[in-house]
Amino acid sequence: MTSGWLIAIPCALLGAACFGVAGVLQHQATQQAPPEKPLRPGLLVSLIQMSGFRIGVLLGIVGFAAQVVALRFAPLILVQPLLITDVLFYLGFASLRSHHPPDRRMQGGALLALVGLAGFLIAAGPSSGWDTFDSAAALPLGIGLVVLISICLAAASRLTDEIRALPLALATAICYGVTAGLTRSLVATTAVGPIWTHWELYAVIVVGPAGFLLNQNAYQSGVLGSLALTTITIGDPLVAIGVGVAWLGESIAGGWAIIGEVAALGVMGLGIFLLATRAQQISDRIRAGQNPWEA
Secondary structure: OOHHHHHHHHHHHHHHHHHHHHHHHHHHHHHHOOOOOOOOOHHHHHHOOOHHHHHHHHHHHHHHHHHHHHHHHOOHHHHHHHHHHHHHHHHHHHHHHOOOOOOHHHHHHHHHHHHHHHHHHHHHOOEOOOOOOOHHHHHHHHHHHHHHHHHHHHHHHHOOOOOOHHHHHHHHHHHHHHHHHHHHHHHHHOOOOOHHHOHHHHHHHHHHHHHHHHHHHHHHOOOOHHHHHHHHHHHHHHHHHHHHHHHOOOEOOOOOHHHHHHHHHHHHHHHHHHHHHHHHHHHHHHHOOOOOOOO
């Protein structure tokens, strides 16, 4: 562990806490807003009028600032997996607001998620690369991003309202993962010329808000909220790891370690799915006027 990691890890956890609390406030707000088609700014116009959503946005900004600091001192493939803990903060804050401690299902899911996360980081042994994108990477990265997002949006437009949240969640995860990679490159290049001279800045300005808006659409769409939350939570770091390895020269352990990495990701995914499923069950019962904490 380098001295920079001692700064990055607390900052990543602070970012996760902010994102988790913001997620609760934003999810509640989207359930009250009129439905909108994906990437339509009308949804944000409705949401910004709600105080809870505005607080969530401010917390999201603080979380992003903490993420930027973390990415300044540690590789992408360390920081983004740590941000998975936002789902634990999400459920913890939701429990606090409802004046009820997490039940055994939530505790078990949280334990699995944390064990899986720790196991992945131990097995992967993430290491830094060259930190910045080669300018030649901009075109293939941009083309790949546009193609993948277009496929997700096309799928969402053809699916019923009940399941369209899944491709929207996948598109969100892709945008968030790529934004993290761009941010990692941007903070590493700020020492070389003014920040506005780097193309990563303008890519972040476009891709980041697009991911945020798609996230709100995913929250609002369909009944598969738990799968959508799991897709975003797991997909974001997986995309970021791919970006880190393919474009930033970062690395994770290979050989037999890959078996441990895959197994750990499976455990982590199961834990997050259990947490998300329980969260959706509680939310549905609250809307139905039932006791949300019954077995």
